[in-house]
Amino acid sequence: xxxxxxxxxxxxxxxxxxxxxxxxxxxxxxxxxxxxxxxxxxxxxxxxxxxxxxxxxxxxxxxxxxxxxxxxxxxxxxxxxxxxxxxxxxxxxxxxxxxxxxxxxxxxx
Numbered sequence: 167x168x169x170x171x172x173x174x175x176x177x178x179x180x181x182x183x184x185x186x187x188x189x190x191x192x193x194x195x196x197x198x199x200x201x202x203x204x205x206x207x208x209x210x211x212x213x214x215x216x217x218x219x220x221x222x223x224x225x226x227x228x229x230x231x232x233x234x235x236x237x238x239x240x241x242x243x244x245x246x247x248x249x250x251x252x253x254x255x256x257x258x259x260x261x262x263x264x265x266x267x268x269x270x271x272x273x274x275x
Contacts, residue, residue, distance in 0.1 A: 176272035177219070177238045180245045183231040184261040191260050206257040213237065213248055221248065231264040238271075 191199070213221040219239040226234050237248045245268070252258055 176270055177240060178242055178245055179269045179271060180235075180237045180239075180249065181265075181267050181269065182235045182249070182263065183226060183265040184233045184235075185231040185264050186233070187260045187262055202255075202257045202260075205255050209251055209255055213251070216244075219244065231262075233261070 194202070210221075210223050214223075216239070219237065221235070221237045224234045224236075226232055235252070237245055239245045239248070252261075
């Protein structure tokens with residue numbers, strides 16, 4: 167991932183951490199898991215290359231969860247759209263939110 171975009175106006179950053187509900191996930195059949203992964207992968211690929219901003223997905227160590235999603239966008243509506251896009255996937259039913267926060271990055275003058 168490249169460096170965060172630099173503007174005087176600033177960027178909104180949504181940090182979302184999730185734990186995977188492993189017992190429910192492991193109860194799925196292989197074909198169903200593959201379909202969920204394919205759907206989520208398509209979303210994450212689209213989110214990682216927006217027209218304006220950046221996104222990333224990482225695995226986590228420690229007690230905060232299993233996955234971290236971060237989105238950098240110029241406005242809150244764009245961040246909300248990314249959050250809703252994940253909520254509409256079948257994978258979201260297997261993700262338990264553990265922590266999130268919104269930050270604003272602004273350059274000083």
